[in-house]
Amino acid sequence: MDFFEAVKKRYSYRGEFSEQEIPRKDLIKIVQSGLDAPSGKNLQTTEFVIVDDINILSKIKIILPDSKVLQTCKALIICIIDSEPEKIYHGTHFQIEDCSAAVENILLAITAMNYASVWLDGVLRIDGRANKIGEIIGLPKSKKVQIILPVGIPTETTIRREKKTFNERVGFNIYNFE
């Protein structure tokens, strides 16, 4: 798929997925796109666990019982960063940036291959959900689950949320939004 077509088609799918399995070769291609994203000082801090084992998936599904995408997904991409990222550059780290750039590549790859997904992030920060998922996949305490991406073939046409216009968010040469 053309790059700009993938960008336009990508959206946050929150409906049910079909029963169809996702071949591992597709999951590998999708996550490889994440590995190709840039990272601060090229440290490539984000790691991934792809869950496609039905028993492990079913344990994770218990944690978010109301999420249609999670409940019906055939595969889940778990994005992992350090629990306490080392400050690598003048008192700062880039692990959130690294992970976000990788996730965006992955979401576009999912779109380009006619699957769908949604960036699940804040919802993991309630009730220790991220930690619970980490326990299921054997994550050491030094690592944490930052983002999860359920993957599948969409079965519903869900509403794409409105975007602001170009002129509401972009200016030339001078900031003049306020």
Place this chain on the structure above:
Amino acid sequence: MDFFEAVKKRYSYRGEFSEQEIPRKDLIKIVQSGLDAPSGKNLQTTEFVIVDDINILSKIKIILPDSKVLQTCKALIICIIDSEPEKIYHGTHFQIEDCSAAVENILLAITAMNYASVWLDGVLRIDGRANKIGEIIGLPKSKKVQIILPVGIPTETTIRREKKTFNERVGFNIYNFE
């Protein structure tokens, strides 16, 4: 350009750019890709100022005298977030994630249109550089420069840094890197 080709071709260019101007229609298409990225609660928090005025560019260039890409770029995309992001979801905000996802889309769009760029981020956090750039473009105190992306046509073949292998960063079903 095919999506996966753009992902593979994107890299952090740090050489000199050609003298060729970049048409505004190209800059608009590039930044529109950033607007199409996902954002936490769809709040679309990142704003952009595209600098292509030679006088304003020359003032910004003084701030990073050793950066070949900045010194020779014909256009600069400035990515802006709130100075003190409001916590919008259970005590957290997503402005770094929003900005990073938008920047990744922009970097891929730049690649797909045969330009080059590099994500300049940490280097702005030294000596008040981000603030100095903010002052030049008239940014209010409530906003800050987070990332800048110099854009141009590359004139050099620069080294692409090594990436880890798939198996070094990705596992199936269980985390077993340690």
